[in-house]
Amino acid sequence: MDIKNLKNYLYWLFCQFELITCSYLMEPWEKVLFYTFNIAMLFMVLYTAYIYVSIHISTAFQFCLHLLGNQHENAVSIVK
Amino acid sequence: VEPISLFSRLYKRPFNEAFEETPMLVAVLTYVGYGVLTLFGYLRDFMRQWKIEKCQNATEREEQKDFVPLYQDFENFYTRNLYMRIRDSWNRPICSVPGAKVDMMERVSHDYNWTFTYTGRVIKDIINMGSYNYLGFAQKAGTCQEAAAKVLSQYGAGVCSTRQEMGNLDKHEELEKLVARFLGVESAMAYGMGFATNSMNIPALVGKGCLILSDELNHASLVLGARLSGATIRIFKHNNMQSLEKLLKDAIVHGQPRTRRPWKKILILVEGIYSMEGSIVRLPEVIALKKKYKSYLYLDEAHSIGALGPSGRGVVDYFGLNPEDVDIMMGTFTKSFGAAGGYIGGKKELIDYLRTYSHSAVYATSMSPPVVEQIITSVKCIMGEDGTTVGKARVQQLAENTRYFRRRLKEMGFIIYGNEDSPVVPLMLYMPAKIGAFGREMLKRNIGVVVVGFPATPIIESRARFCLSAAHTKEMLDRVSVSSGLSFAHAFYKQIQQLFFCRLVQCLVHKLLNLMFKVL
Numbered sequence: 001m002d003i004k005n006l007k008n009y010l011y012w013l014f015c016q017f018e019l020i021t022c023s024y025l026m027e028p029w030e031k032v033l034f035y036t037f038n039i040a041m042l043f044m045v046l047y048t049a050y051i052y053v054s055i056h057i058s059t060a061f062q063f064c065l066h067l068l069g070n071q072h073e074n075a076v077s078i079v080k
Numbered sequence: 081v082e083p084i085s086l087f088s089r090l091y092k093r094p095f096n097e098a099f100e101e102t103p104m105l106v107a108v109l110t111y112v113g114y115g116v117l118t119l120f121g122y123l124r125d126f127m128r129q130w131k132i133e134k135c136q137n138a139t140e141r142e143e144q145k146d147f148v149p150l151y152q153d154f155e156n157f158y159t160r161n162l163y164m165r166i167r168d169s170w171n172r173p174i175c176s177v178p179g180a181k182v183d184m185m186e187r188v189s190h191d192y193n194w195t196f197t198y199t200g201r202v203i204k205d206i207i208n209m210g211s212y213n214y215l216g217f218a219q220k221a222g223t224c225q226e227a228a229a230k231v232l233s234q235y236g237a238g239v240c241s242t243r244q245e246m247g248n249l250d251k252h253e254e255l256e257k258l259v260a261r262f263l264g265v266e267s268a269m270a271y272g273m274g275f276a277t278n279s280m281n282i283p284a285l286v287g288k289g290c291l292i293l294s295d296e297l298n299h300a301s302l303v304l305g306a307r308l309s310g311a312t313i314r315i316f317k318h319n320n321m322q323s324l325e326k327l328l329k330d331a332i333v334h335g336q337p338r339t340r341r342p343w344k345k346i347l348i349l350v351e352g353i354y355s356m357e358g359s360i361v362r363l364p365e366v367i368a369l370k371k372k373y374k375s376y377l378y379l380d381e382a383h384s385i386g387a388l389g390p391s392g393r394g395v396v397d398y399f400g401l402n403p404e405d406v407d408i409m410m411g412t413f414t415k416s417f418g419a420a421g422g423y424i425g426g427k428k429e430l431i432d433y434l435r436t437y438s439h440s441a442v443y444a445t446s447m448s449p450p451v452v453e454q455i456i457t458s459v460k461c462i463m464g465e466d467g468t469t470v471g472k473a474r475v476q477q478l479a480e481n482t483r484y485f486r487r488r489l490k491e492m493g494f495i496i497y498g499n500e501d502s503p504v505v506p507l508m509l510y511m512p513a514k515i516g517a518f519g520r521e522m523l524k525r526n527i528g529v530v531v532v533g534f535p536a537t538p539i540i541e542s543r544a545r546f547c548l549s550a551a552h553t554k555e556m557l558d559r560v561s562v563s564s565g566l567s568f569a570h571a572f573y574k575q576i577q578q579l580f581f582c583r584l585v586q587c588l589v590h591k592l593l594n595l596m597f598k599v600l
Contacts, residue, residue: 020112
């Protein structure tokens with residue numbers, strides 16, 4: 001029962017996507033072109049995210065720690 | 081808000097009109113849709129230009145390639161690439177009387193709407209939500225039809241002359257006296273075509289040196305008549321009385337543009353119900369302004385005559401006002417009376433003047449006798465003079481249908497424009513693909529609707545327009561609202577507004593801002 005609801009919901013979402021991007025109105029070869037372009041873009045974005053985002057997050061985290069660490073030290077020295 | 085409260089004592093009943101603003105996300109997504117279609121439009125045009133694809137639309141001939149280009153403007157681009165894709169929702173041929181249910185000829189297209197072929201099958205009993213049949217007088221059986229058939233056998237179908245020459249029948253005189261009595265004016269004149277009534281009579285009433293103040297969303301016939309007359313035209317915002325008052329004040333204070341002479345006449349053009357918005361004119365305020373600034377009022381009751389008011393006498397009856405306050409009452413017989421043609425009602429001197437000077441009276445053929453008889457019978461039915469209460473029952477049924485249908489659609493989460501009491505119900509679709517999808521899906525479910533897109537409405541505000549009728553039953557309306565919900569246009573907007581995603585983004589943004597302020 002839940003699977004059927006989920007499937008209906010996903011189908012409804014796909015129909016909304018088709019209507020919003022107007023691929024509902026396109027001829028089949030135009031749809032192929034459009035979906036190929038979209039899926040290629042999506043794949044490239046995910047691939048880039050997979051390679052670079054983890055490195056960026058760890059660098060950013062280190063930078064934040066460094067900043068907070070500095071602040072903490074300054075605050076401590078003033079109190080002393 | 082202040083000027084409205086000054087005028088609120090003029091209204092005897094609450095005036096509920098709403099034009100909900102387009103949700104931001106929906107507007108963005110609509111532009112995305114149009115952007116994608118534009119890109120594909122350029123691609124297709126490129127392919128047509130370089131002969132990769134067969135060109136099926138009109139182009140210039142080889143010899144005319146160096147002339148001024150005919151088909152390169154936006155309108156033609158839009159027609160070739162967007163309108164053609166969804167063209168099957170319009171010009172559908174019907175083959176029965178357009179009552180509450182209608183028969184339609186089935187047609188298919190094998191080359192994506194460039195050409196259509198008829199399969200020969202007739203789709204029967206489609207619920208008709210597109211015809212202007214407010215009181216249900218579009219019937220093929222009944223008193224109106226019998227009277228019209230009798231007159232047809234007496235007078236024939238054609239009149240073969242204009243009103244001023246040999247085309248003035250006793251039926252026309254009878255009709256005009258009846259219409260004048262129905263409206264509560266001194267005299268009236270009837271014309272064969274509603275569009276021609278506006279476009280041919282406004283030039284007879286105003287000319288150069290006069291000022292026309294016309295509503296933003298007036299019908300093409302009013303705009304054409306105003307432009308043909310040669311008067312100066314100024315536009316005020318839709319149903320906005322502050323804008324109208326400002327224009328009137330400027331007109332009185334500054335006069336004509338160069339010479340500063342006072343205007344010969346100031347004519348305010350408004351409609352009773354605006355058919356694309358479903359809004360009703362703020363008539364008490366317009367009349368108060370007209371009296372204060374001594375101008376004339378031309379009220380086009382094409383959609384509101386027969387459809388509004390406790391006795392079906394239009395927007396003047398709806399607000400409980402005096403018909404003598406409106407200088408020129410114009411209306412059509414197409415919508416609520418099941419016939420064709422238009423009328424103008426007013427003071428006797430005005431109508432006598434129009435009988436002589438109107439282009440329509442001089443050049444246009446007069447109304448056909450069976451049509452005249454249909455109008456006479458239906459007006460008598462609405463007034464109750466035929467001895468039954470059928471007319472009153474129809475007017476009440478229409479009001480009930482209006483309230484019920486609007487409430488149902490609002491509960492389902494659609495955005496509906498216009499006044500609570502208007503039988504014209506525009507349901508917002510916004511996205512171009514939804515225009516085509518809605519039309520097709522409703523036809524699959526045996527419901528015929530009119531969907532409207534770009535040139536008739538602003539580009540992102542496309543809509544489906546339901547015209548309710550007294551002939552619709554409650555279960556027909558239920559079927560229509562349920563089918564609307566299923567046709568993919570559904571409640572996307574309300575869901576987006578309440579969407580968890582948007583709230584989450586807002587919370588995150590707030591938290592981030594707080595964190596930044598703490599760090600710095």
